[in-house]
Amino acid sequence: MLTTPSLVVGDVHLGVEAPGSERALLQLLRTLPTRARSLVIMGDLFDFWFAWRTVMPRTGFRVLAALADLHDAGVPVLWIGGNHDCWGGEALHAETGALYTLAPWRGQIGRWDALLAHGDGLREVEDAPYRRLRTVLRHPWSIRAYGWLHPNLATHIAVASSKTSRKGRARDGGAGLLAVAQRALAQADGPRLVMHGHSHVPQLVRAPRGVYANAGAWYLDRQFLEITDAAITRYTWSDTAAPTRVDALPHPDDTPTPTGSADERRNG
16 A cells, blocks of 8 residues: 555656756655655656666666665655566665566555556557567566677667657557556446556546546656545646646545436536
């Protein structure tokens, strides 16, 4: 269980992010001990990450140190691995103390029964070719072979090839992952909150039994989510002023239920 307030960021893509993006993220992370009681990373914090046996990537070193500081300050970090930072979760956990997982995470965030997944490979038809490729890329033999490459060469290959899965926003405008979330929310034993990353499309959408949320891509919008027991709020970060509130949705249990028949509601 994660306690609230909980902040959520996603798709930072350290290494290819816009100028100032990492600095802004560090500013946000430094506010956490006084602003929030937990942090959720929705994947792709790095544009590329790999855990070699005796070296580690230089990119994002200060961010990893900030995450370790949060852990030491008693602020738990849940890290949902993405398709760009999926190689080396054990090392990331060891260095930062974050709970790192590539599997979907189902648990409580305050009052919210939540289901979290990065989102890669979840669309049934569109992502079928990628799922086959992912099986190969994440196979232990593939990972071991890649680890034999010199880090400079391996990083160059990875960053050059990652352009195909880092094209700004999803061409479907996030509709595919929204549909996946709505199916999960519609189940009788389903969650009340589904969160994804991956599409780079920031969204807060009310569903019949809950809420779908996506923090979008920090490297594009510098947006983040704040989850409290009462609501989910989307903000835009500012380097020089307080974060700007974009929109918010209340917990579904606190949303008034219309009374009367559909005809009565239409006719007032």
